[in-house]
Amino acid sequence: MNTHDLLIELGTEELPPKSLSTLSTSFSASIESQLKESELAFTSVKGLNSPRRLAVIVENLQAEQSDKEVEKRGPAVQVAFDEQGMPTKAALGWARGNGISIEEAGRLKTDKGEWLLHKALEKGKPVTSLLPEMIEKAIKQLPIARPMRWGNSNHSFIRPVHQLTILYAGQVVEGSIMGISSSNKVTGHRFHHPELVAIKSASSYIEQMAEAHVLVDxxxxxxxxxxxxxxxxxxxxxxxxxxxxxxxxxxxxxxxxxxxxxxxxxxxxxxxxxxxxxxxxxxxxxxxxxxxxxxxxxxxxxxxxxxxxxxxxxxxxxxxxxxxxxxxxxxxxxxxQKKPLHQRVEKLHSILFQKQLGTLGDKAERLSLLAGAIASELNDDVNAATRAGLLSKADLVTDMVMEFPEVQGVMGMHYARLNGESELVAEAIEAHYHPRFAGDSLPQSTVGCAVALADKLDTLAGIFGIGQTPKGDRDPFALRRAAIGMLRILVEKKLPLDLTTLVEKAIHGYGDKIKATDNLVEQIVDFLLGRFRALYQEQGVEVDVVQAVLARRPTVAYDFDNRVQAVSRFRQRDEAIALAAANKRVGNILAKADNIASQVDPELLKEDAEKALYKTLSDVTNEVHVATENGDYDKALALLAGLRADVDEFFDKVMVNDDDKAVRENRLALLKQLREQFLNIADISLLQ
Known part of the structure; x- marks a missing residue:
């Protein structure tokens, strides 16, 4: 197979620096994808770039496509010939289009009928004839939000294009993109090498550009x-x-x-x-x-x-x-420094938070109350949390933050210290924005956590309360990020706070600005719990593990995490598959039954297998209950894993739907007790 190296370079004016890597990756990925679609073999594809160029080098690229046999199916035989056996117009047209006579056509027989068939040898095209179209397509696929035009040209791109180079086997490939013909001439460094560089081959490109004071890698x-x-x-x-x-x-x-x-x-x-x-x-x-x-x-x-x-x-x-x-x-x-932070709170009332929800001043007052309430639940400094909540947004109206928005919170911390506020208050003002992005640090103090939770909760409650929930990619108030930030604080700081209670407090702070319905509380809590999927996906936790816990809807985030970790470890046990299947079977049986007794009558147990399951279950029930109440889900699941043999034996030897109604209902009660032991932790029937 004949192969050579390929170089493509698009010479432009200075490209946007924050887009350069994305453009380069997209350009090279599109070229690679199209080469594969065209069934052209190559060793590697490397994207190169600089502020004034996008380039791609393909090593050992196949010179031309391989010839291949293609089958071209014609009309069905019953349509191809009339009653006299003469070819119809449809058949003749198909044959003519394939350059053959009807007599040369073969037949394709299938279960569904018989068709005319022509097997043709399709000659492979040289790569040089395919490249211009590939490059043009790759350019059109680039993620350019606002293309521009230049000069008198009708062509558009992210920046004006001045040179095009397509070199294969050291030879210029003829082609034109955006009205520019391909050549081997490229621009060097604007000052150190203003004259054009004549590229000899793809393999010499990087070295020649370095000599022209351009590092293209x-x-x-x-x-x-x-x-x-x-x-x-x-x-x-x-x-x-x-x-x-x-x-x-x-x-x-x-x-x-x-x-x-x-x-x-x-x-x-x-x-x-x-x-x-x-x-x-x-x-x-x-x-x-x-x-x-x-x-x-x-x-x-x-x-x-x-x-x-x-x-x-x-x-x-x-x-x-x-x-x-x-x-x-x-x-x-x-x-x-001429005006202390507490005197700036009043100015926050002139800045809109959201037109239906009031001003930033209103928000600061709500944060003060909510942060204090959270600190109280955590048995921490309520006064510090209340003060920090009130001052948390005050630096937004300082000259420094208005000029440099990225230092919000940080400047509030510094100004609070200069104003004589306590260190706890100062640190909480800075920390309440955390975590600002994935992997960001969390507030160090409990007071800081209280203010951070209050800020995120207030936004969630308010925006959900006026019906502006995130839809698709639209999330203008970054509610998903706020929710994940909340969960991280609650889980990683091991805070025993209930999401339902927190949401109710946040909604209450809005008074009559929003309608505090039970459905609203449930909607916000479900949204928060739903963010666990994204959080655990980053950690590599299996989706079915999260779904198993979500099915039970535990609303203490730290407890939710404990369950997920325990179920994830349980999933690795040999007993997990059998017990998950058994739980699914039990769930289906119980779903069809009505008014199942809560207690099992030992006198109605007839079979040895059901007696054994009842005894084993009775022996571990109290210990499982204590472990579950203490949040020791690993121990509880380990105890329940010990039921596997008896559960398997029960389903092998016992007919649940016995003709005797009392026996049947007693067996259902036994299965209900078994199922409930697992459901107190998670619905493991959802494990795959």
Whole structure:
């Protein structure tokens, strides 16, 4: 089989950095998928990119499709010939279309009848003839929300396109995309290599681009940036604040990364470090430096897209740019301190939370009461929770947060400390937004948990109360995230709080703004419990395990988790499959019966198998009950697993529907007791 390497490159103006990786992955995945659909063999497909290009290299790509025999079925024989045995127009047209005579047609016999058949050898197409259409399709499939047009062209793309390269076996493949003809000429670095680069082959592409000061491999660029940052930080005796999202964005901004260390005035360090870090990272794409103890240093690392002959000029330029931004943060911080947080609560009444639910001021007052009530249930500091709830949103009207929204909560914590609030209150103000995303940290204190739960509960109760529940992908108030955040706090902090009680308290806080119906409480609790599926899916817990627990609807989240973990472990036992099947069988039998007795009469037990099951069940019932009441579901299920042999024997030897009514009803009572022991934990009949 003849194979060669393929290079595709689309040369553009600067692509949006936050979209670069997605575009590159989509482009290469589409090319790979189409090659497979065309039955063209290859060794590998690699997506490459830089701010000004999307590229794909396919190694050892088959030169042409293999010839293959195809069967082309014609009309049914009874339709293909008339009563005199002469071919009909339908048959003649089909034969003519296949380039054969009727006499050359074969026959296909099946159970459903007989048809004309032509077996043809379909010649494989050369890959070069297929590529332009594949590329055009791949471009159309790119996730581009807002394509743009440029010049006098009617073509549209995320950014103007200037070059197209399709090289196979080192030769240019003829083709035109968006009015641009393919060539082997690509752009180098805008400053270091402004002239076009003539690419020799796919295998030389990466090396030739590096010579033109362009690293086209995203991961190589990223690794280079990381290495440079870590090396410079070590020289400074510091640690870089370097998260993956920022690293990815910077990697998507440069073609030839060069790291430098710059500094800013020490006086700015009086501003809380979170505001300075946000300014440097989000506004300037810089990497701040800190000590091993987490103290911010007046230095940062930035990545340049040019290897300057005078790097000091580049450094000074960046220091000049960042200074006004840091000065803004300093000004906002100083100005904000003129009014304490508690005096800002009143201004929250001028900011709408939701038109039917009132203002942020109303919300703060509800949070104060609800957080205090939750803290009371947890036997913690009610006054601190009440105060933190009231002040939790006050920093939203500070100049700092209005300018830098990402530091909400954090600035509230700092201002609370400066205002003389207790450390418990200050920390709870910052913590009440947590967890903000999957894997985020949880509030450390119980007071912080109380305020965080109150905030999420209040939003859930209010939005559900006015009927704006999430539908499909629409969730403007992020209720799913709030629900998962609540569950994480309750489970991971082992808080013995009942969801129904919490929801009722939250609804009560709205007064007559929403209708506090039983159905509303149930609807919100079911929504919360439903989020367990997503939570456990991330942890790799089987869906049937979650469904088995959901069927019993335990409304204490920590207890729900204990049951899931126990059932998940039980599912691995040898007895689980047989007992799950038995429970399903018992459930079906009981569903058809009415008025089943709650007690078993030992005198009516006739068969040895039912006597043995009754005795074994009676022996463990009390111990299972105690274990279940104590939340020791592992022990309870282990005890019930010991019933397997007797359960199997019962169904092998005992006829439940005995002719004697009293015996039949007694056996149903025995099965009911058996079923209830499991149902006190989960419905294991749902285990697959």
């Amino acid at each position: 995203f991961e190589q660029r990223k690794a280079t940036i990381r290495e440079q940052i870590e090396e410079l930080a070590e020289q400074e005796g510091a640690s870089p604040i370097m998260d993956e999202d920022l690293l990815d964005e910077v990697t998507a901004l440069v073609e030839w990364p060069v790291a430098h260390v710059a500094s800013f005035d020490d006086s700015f360090l009086q501003v809380p470090k979170e505001a300075l870090i946000y300014t440097m990272k989000d506004d300037q794409r810089y990497f701040p430096l800190q000590t091993d103890k987490g103290e911010l240093l007046p230095r940062f690392i930035f990545i340049s897209n040019i290897e300057s002959k005078d790097p000091e000029q580049v450094i000074q330029g960046n220091q000049k740019v960042v200074r006004p931004r840091l000065a803004d943060a300093e000004f906002f911080f100083t100005t904000d």
